[in-house]
Amino acid sequence: MSIEAKSIHRETFVINLGPQHPATHGVLRIKLTMDGEYIDDAEPIIGYGHRMQEKMGENRTYAKFLPNTARMDYVAALFNSQGYVGAVERLAGITVPERAEYIRVITAELNRVASHLLWAGAFLIDLGGFTPLLYTFDDREQILDLLESVTGARLTFCYYRFGGVCNDIDDEFVAGTRQFISRLRSRMPMYHALITKNIIFRKRCEGIGPITADVCRRYGGTGPVLRGAGVAYDVRKAEPYSVYPQFDFNVPVYPEGDCMARYRVRMDEIVESLRIIEQALDKLPAGPVMAEKVPRFLKPPKGECTFTVESARGSFGVRAISDGTDKAYRMKLRSPCFSNLSLFQECSRGMLLADALALLGSLDLVIPDIDR
Amino acid sequence: MTLAELTTRLQTLQGSTVTATDHSKQGVNLDITIASNVIPELARLMSEAKFALEAITGVDWLAEQQIEIVYDFTSYTSGIRVAARTRVSRETPEVATISDVHPGANWHERESHDFFGITFTGHPGLIPLLLPEDADFHPLRKDYGA
Numbered sequence: 001m002s003i004e005a006k007s008i009h010r011e012t013f014v015i016n017l018g019p020q021h022p023a024t025h026g027v028l029r030i031k032l033t034m035d036g037e038y039i040d041d042a043e044p045i046i047g048y049g050h051r052m053q054e055k056m057g058e059n060r061t062y063a064k065f066l067p068n069t070a071r072m073d074y075v076a077a078l079f080n081s082q083g084y085v086g087a088v089e090r091l092a093g094i095t096v097p098e099r100a101e102y103i104r105v106i107t108a109e110l111n112r113v114a115s116h117l118l119w120a121g122a123f124l125i126d127l128g129g130f131t132p133l134l135y136t137f138d139d140r141e142q143i144l145d146l147l148e149s150v151t152g153a154r155l156t157f158c159y160y161r162f163g164g165v166c167n168d169i170d171d172e173f174v175a176g177t178r179q180f181i182s183r184l185r186s187r188m189p190m191y192h193a194l195i196t197k198n199i200i201f202r203k204r205c206e207g208i209g210p211i212t213a214d215v216c217r218r219y220g221g222t223g224p225v226l227r228g229a230g231v232a233y234d235v236r237k238a239e240p241y242s243v244y245p246q247f248d249f250n251v252p253v254y255p256e257g258d259c260m261a262r263y264r265v266r267m268d269e270i271v272e273s274l275r276i277i278e279q280a281l282d283k284l285p286a287g288p289v290m291a292e293k294v295p296r297f298l299k300p301p302k303g304e305c306t307f308t309v310e311s312a313r314g315s316f317g318v319r320a321i322s323d324g325t326d327k328a329y330r331m332k333l334r335s336p337c338f339s340n341l342s343l344f345q346e347c348s349r350g351m352l353l354a355d356a357l358a359l360l361g362s363l364d365l366v367i368p369d370i371d372r
Numbered sequence: 373m374t375l376a377e378l379t380t381r382l383q384t385l386q387g388s389t390v391t392a393t394d395h396s397k398q399g400v401n402l403d404i405t406i407a408s409n410v411i412p413e414l415a416r417l418m419s420e421a422k423f424a425l426e427a428i429t430g431v432d433w434l435a436e437q438q439i440e441i442v443y444d445f446t447s448y449t450s451g452i453r454v455a456a457r458t459r460v461s462r463e464t465p466e467v468a469t470i471s472d473v474h475p476g477a478n479w480h481e482r483e484s485h486d487f488f489g490i491t492f493t494g495h496p497g498l499i500p501l502l503l504p505e506d507a508d509f510h511p512l513r514k515d516y517g518a
Contacts, residue, residue, distance in 0.1 A: 046501065046502065047500070047501060047502035047503065047504075050502040050503065052511055054487070054512060055511050055512060058512075087399075090397065090399065213448075216424070216448075217422065217423075217424045217448060218419075218424070218474060218475050218476060219424075219475060219476035220424050220425050220426055220427075220474075220476040221424075221476075226448065231448050231449075233448040233449075233451075237451075238448075238451030239395065239451055239453065304398070305397065305398050305399045306398070306399030306400055306444070306453070306455070307399050308399065308453075315426065315446070317426060317427065317444070319427075319429065319442065319444070321431060329431075330429075330431045332427065332429040332442075334426055334427040334444070338479065339426075339476055339479075342475075342476055342478070342479045343476070346475065371502060372502075
């Protein structure tokens with residue numbers, strides 16, 4: 001059929017998905033131009049939760065901005081803190097004691113596991129399966145209890161400080177974390193039986209929503225989205241930070257690029273994170289958890305730097321510029337979800353709406369992280 | 373592409389200053405300063421070298437009456453990180469879009485337009501992304517109140 005003949009018979013209509021819709025997990029609106037059940041164009045419209053975090057990073061002191069970092073990607077809040085304190089420490093030339101770096105790795109990886117578990121449950125709900133959420137939340141709850149015991153918070157952690165962490169971990173936390181590791185390991189076969197082998201789940205995911213490595217590169221897609229497209233890129237390996245080089249862990253990669261590949265990457269990452277945590281607990285050095293002589297009112301010397309971490313969703317980067325005062329001159333926050341969502345418009349073209357929702361869910365978006 | 377090869381290629385760009393930086397101190401491997409009219413060429417070069425665009429942002433240098441635009445590129449294969457920067461006048465901050473080469477730039481440029489009022493010429497739709505649709509202010513300019 002020629003293009004003209006096709007356009008005569010085609011009638012498209014526009015509908016809104018969101019801003020309040022269970023599948024968008026936050027205030028995200030997608031303007032859909034539909035040709036029947038098929039997507040002609042899906043334009044994400046963002047900014048409903050925009051709070052101008054970058055301005056807040058520039059009009060208050062470095063320490064005062066710390067709690068804000070946990071309120072962007074609140075599902076994996078520790079990574080944002082890690083990126084922010086990392087950038088400021090780099091600017092100010094602060095060396096963090098090794099024990100503090102170990103504690104940061106342990107807590108951040110616990111946060112990654114919690115984030116992936118939450119995602120798995122929520123993704124299954126998107127696909128119409130309610131049961132797995134109850135199991136993943138049960139496990140995630142254990143992590144939140146552990147993190148609460150050292151950070152004092154369950155979600156919006158403000159635990160890392162310039163030069164270390166504010167609270168040392170105790171034997172109880174170490175024992176509890178070890179117990180949790182063996183518990184979750186024993187539960188993984190159950191998850192694979194419940195989710196991975198489920199025929200309905202497979203039919204909804206296998207071959208659905210393919211994202212190629214080149215699409216990721218052109219849009220700046222990172223994290224499990226990129227590794228699910230066959231690229232073994234992980235900031236922890238590519239630009240080693242903290243004490244990650246001291247641990248033995250794999251970067252799970254699946255080349256298929258479909259929703260299933262992204263799911264498998266995250267499930268494998270849970271296992272790898274548990275390995276990292278276990279090694280960190282085994283090798284945990286003694287010593288202080290805060291650097292000495294970090295000034296209360298930090299005034300990093302004039303300069304500029306970036307610091308990137310591998311968050312649960314991809315590369316979270318901070319570009320900080322200091323003009324020598326107690327407030328940052330510029331605080332750019334690069335969020336992984338922003339770039340991961342920007343590829344949705346291209347990738348969803350021609351898909352069935354129901355499949356596009358699987359694709360959207362598999363991107364693991366946290367909207368306040370996009371809007372900042 | 374190795375760091376040395378990339379440096380050589382970047383140095384061929386008209387009027388570029390390429391500085392090798394210490395990753396452990398700066399967080400990037402290369403820092404390149406370039407005239408604003410060479411940006412599209414730089415974008416093409418980085419795309420051919422299979423670099424991904426991480427972010428675009430501005431910096432308002434009020435004292436110098438200039439706006440700096442910083443492009444962050446990274447390679448998923450070599451892990452090399454490159455920051456490219458250019459400066460434009462604060463009165464009429466204008467630079468050509470690179471969204472034709474790096475489609476991900478589309479949103480980053482809209483965001484920088486929101487925050488700094490930078491005009492990316494040739495952009496397919498430079499409408500507010502994060503700010504309200506009728507926003508006529510640029511909050512990250514240093515003379516913006518609040």
